[in-house]
Amino acid sequence: MQSAADSGTQVAIIGGGPAGMLAAQRLAEAGHRVTIYEAQATVGRKFLVAGHGGFNLTNAEPLPSFSARYAAHQPRFQEFLGHFSPSDLRQWTTQLGIPTFVGTSGRVFPEADYKPAQLLKAWLARLGQLGVIIRTRHRWLGFAGASGLRILNEATGEEISINPAVTILALGGASWRKTGSDGLWTTALTEIGVRCTPFQPSNCGAEVNWSAFFREKVGRAPLKNIAVSCGPHTVRGEIMLTEYGLEGTPVYALTPALREALGHSNPAPLLLNLKPDLSWEALRQRLAQRRAGTTLASFLSSALRLGPPVPTLLREVGPAALPTSPEELAHLLTHLPLPVSGLRPLDEAISTAGGVAWEELNEHLMLHQRPGTFVAGEMLDWEAPTGGYLLQGCFSTGAWAAQGAARWLAQNAKIFFG
Numbered sequence: 001m002q003s004a005a006d007s008g009t010q011v012a013i014i015g016g017g018p019a020g021m022l023a024a025q026r027l028a029e030a031g032h033r034v035t036i037y038e039a040q041a042t043v044g045r046k047f048l049v050a051g052h053g054g055f056n057l058t059n060a061e062p063l064p065s066f067s068a069r070y071a072a073h074q075p076r077f078q079e080f081l082g083h084f085s086p087s088d089l090r091q092w093t094t095q096l097g098i099p100t101f102v103g104t105s106g107r108v109f110p111e112a113d114y115k116p117a118q119l120l121k122a123w124l125a126r127l128g129q130l131g132v133i134i135r136t137r138h139r140w141l142g143f144a145g146a147s148g149l150r151i152l153n154e155a156t157g158e159e160i161s162i163n164p165a166v167t168i169l170a171l172g173g174a175s176w177r178k179t180g181s182d183g184l185w186t187t188a189l190t191e192i193g194v195r196c197t198p199f200q201p202s203n204c205g206a207e208v209n210w211s212a213f214f215r216e217k218v219g220r221a222p223l224k225n226i227a228v229s230c231g232p233h234t235v236r237g238e239i240m241l242t243e244y245g246l247e248g249t250p251v252y253a254l255t256p257a258l259r260e261a262l263g264h265s266n267p268a269p270l271l272l273n274l275k276p277d278l279s280w281e282a283l284r285q286r287l288a289q290r291r292a293g294t295t296l297a298s299f300l301s302s303a304l305r306l307g308p309p310v311p312t313l314l315r316e317v318g319p320a321a322l323p324t325s326p327e328e329l330a331h332l333l334t335h336l337p338l339p340v341s342g343l344r345p346l347d348e349a350i351s352t353a354g355g356v357a358w359e360e361l362n363e364h365l366m367l368h369q370r371p372g373t374f375v376a377g378e379m380l381d382w383e384a385p386t387g388g389y390l391l392q393g394c395f396s397t398g399a400w401a402a403q404g405a406a407r408w409l410a411q412n413a414k415i416f417f418g
């Protein structure tokens with residue numbers, strides 16, 4: 001059934017996350033009639049979740065190295081970021097009345113006085129002023145004919161069909177299901193022959209099969225100012241030992257490398273350097289000062305500030321007989337192998353790799369299989385580390401898809417509007 005209220009929809013945006021809402025804003029600003037269809041009772045749930053642990057909107061890193069964060073997709077993202085850049089994103093938040101500041105490692109946050117909910121509220125008010133209609137509890141079920149969409153009004157149980165002139169799909173990835181990003185949309189796309197790369201957890205914790213003794217004795221404990229390496233990739237920072245393995249930004253950043261390593265061997269070795277600020281020679285010299293009779297635990301604590309849980313960790317993953325020579329001990333402290341047996345489940349991950357395969361899209365992010373249907377945000381097959389690169393990627397692809405949609409509308413205006 002075609003709903004009368006939706007019959008005038010010129011642009012349908014499916015998914016009320018950052019990618020979809022920015023696309024909606026850009027198209028409404030260009031004078032188009034836009035409706036957002038969102039399955040949840042409210043929009044922007046994952047956007048708000050992102051705000052819980054520090055709302056890292058983007059990064060002040062220069063564009064060449066910023067775009068390198070998207071690894072193999074750098075050339076594409078260079079173009080997306082050029083179109084809607086990190087400074088455009090900062091300007092956008094400022095225009096919504098929320099100033100930003102640059103924190104450590106270039107991370108950009110809203111000023112301390114502003115809560116994520118305030119940004120979302122200001123954004124929704126702006127969308128309202130632009131005439132964007134938001135239909136919550138409206139779940140997209142799939143395609144109908146050449147340009148139609150099937151939508152379920154979950155409040156009434158009624159299924160409607162709409163025929164927008166253009167559609168932007170921005171349904172998110174497949175983690176944190178409770179925010180609405182359930183990844184179920186792949187069925188509708190594969191049904192029309194669009195290839196989707198299977199989802200994989202990204203920016204997630206790593207599993208280590210600790211002994212029962214270790215789990216009980218250490219539980220959760222931070223390791224500060226360390227470096228972890230997987231293959232040629234090394235990341236510094238702080239990690240957290242947990243009952244199931246490891247958490248923390250350096251581990252998240254190594255997810256792609258760990259995933260690849262796990263494809264070759266299990267467990268995959270993650271090498272921990274407990275003293276990345278000391279040269280190997282300086283470390284060796286300090287270790288050579290250990291006097292006979294001093295326990296390793298008290299020596300490591302006093303000479304190198306490596307207190308608990310380090311001695312227990314060395315016994316857990318080090319050789320059965322810990323080395324005594326300064327050289328071997330220096331090697332162990334800088335190359336401690338943490339045997340990673342897997343990545344944490346998809347639903348726990350901050351983001352997901354996988355999604356709509358790039359070869360299914362043209363340069364405007366329009367599906368080859370379905371002219372007039374564009375894709376944006378995390379449902380595309382890319383991944384990037386934390387640090388503001390995820391939201392920026394979603395905003396930039398949202399703006400890019402909106403530009404493609406506007407162009408397509410202009411080219412096809414005669415067909416649609418006589």
Ligand SMILES: Cc1cc2nc3c(=O)[nH]c(=O)nc-3n(C[C@H](O)[C@H](O)[C@H](O)COP(=O)(O)OP(=O)(O)OC[C@H]3O[C@@H](n4cnc5c(N)ncnc54)[C@H](O)[C@@H]3O)c2cc1C
Pocket residue numbers: 014015016017018019020037038039040043044045046047049050051054055056057058138139140141170171172173175176179180181182183185349350351376377378379387388389390391392394
């Ligand atoms: C814990 C956590 C912390 C994070 N912190 C940060 C951070 O600090 N910085 C950063 O850059 N990124 C962060 N992220 C990642 C960021 O939030 C996401 O990358 C971003 O929200 C993805 O945007 P999106 O618009 O593509 O999809 P989403 O935000 O997932 O939005 C997709 C929307 O589509 C809707 N939807 C799904 N299926 C349907 C359907 N069938 N019909 C209608 N609607 C549907 C969903 O309900 C959802 O509202 C964090 C993520 C998590 C989980």
